[in-house]
Amino acid sequence: MNELVGDDLTAPCVDGVERRYLSLDAAASTGALPAVAARVQEFLPWYSSIHRGAGWKSQLATGAYEDARSAFAAHAGREGTDDIAIICRNTTEAINHLAYRLALRPDDVVVTTVVEHHANLLPWGRHAQRRYVECDTTGTFEVDAVTSALDRDPRPRLLAITGASNVTGWVPPLDEIIIAAHDRGVPVLVDAAQVAPHRPLPPDADYLAWSGHKMYAPFGAGVLVGPRAVLEDMEIASVTSFLWVVVIFTVLQSLFAPFLAKVTARNASALLGAVGLLSTFLALLIAATVSDGLTISGASTWLYASLIVWLVTMLATLLIPLILVKMGVQAARDRRD
Ligand SMILES: Cc1ncc(COP(=O)(O)O)c(C=O)c1O
16 A cells, blocks of 8 residues: 555656656655545535534534644643644744734844744744844754843743754754743744654644644645633624724713713813813724734734723713712702702
């Protein structure tokens, strides 16, 4: 039996002779294992929408998808932990996803190394500053080189390091490096694209990313494994509820505006009106940022601050008239008595 699907293929050589094809590019994409190809074939008739249908096929496909998620987590040794596996298209997408989830700021630092694949370099350059661990003349580095990069100021937000070089096959001393990073309070992403098909994954890495198409699975899927608290879809629901609060309070405020003008001193009413307007504008800005694809977790501090200003002003514009009215009623009662 063939070890991989396609092992018996032949290809025309430069001398025109057909010879058995030997793929030397398995680090880029492997052939499929016959057992995996058979399972895919078996499943295809049941292929259906995931998490989007009530039909039998859809339920079955959803179950299979969730089983795959558990299998990814198990491969990473994360059973019984609060880690989750997010299924992506490949390692590149998984690392980009993490870069987005971490809500990095432009001046944040990510320590990475000069032996990385582009997939573990470009996302960090797009979202933050990269600080590199350099190689020595053998094309490798020691733990000390990593710790001295970790120890420089400002303290890095992440160490993003490969599990095995895609160029030389060198495997860095990951366990020691992860311990050193954790001692300094720095979480670690291991780009496991080249290591996942061959070796157990480092149990203490905070994040792991790898690809199915490099480990004998046809068509390819990738995964990002990490703590649920960071990776779970941030409260889109709470963003939506927040937007509803913005709308309801703004409508209430405009309904109360004429009443407010009557019962408060003219200056106070003008001031509250101006602050109310400004804060509504800021709230709408938050709404625009959120609808732009940023979740609340990705919003910057000043947006949070503007949310608080907006809420306080809105409450004040609604409560002050009520308090004044109540005081007026009490004063009239006192006069009558
Ligand atoms: C070490 C390493 N990281 C990341 C990648 C990117 O993987 P993918 O193309 O599956 O996104 C590769 C691909 O060769 C790789 O070797």
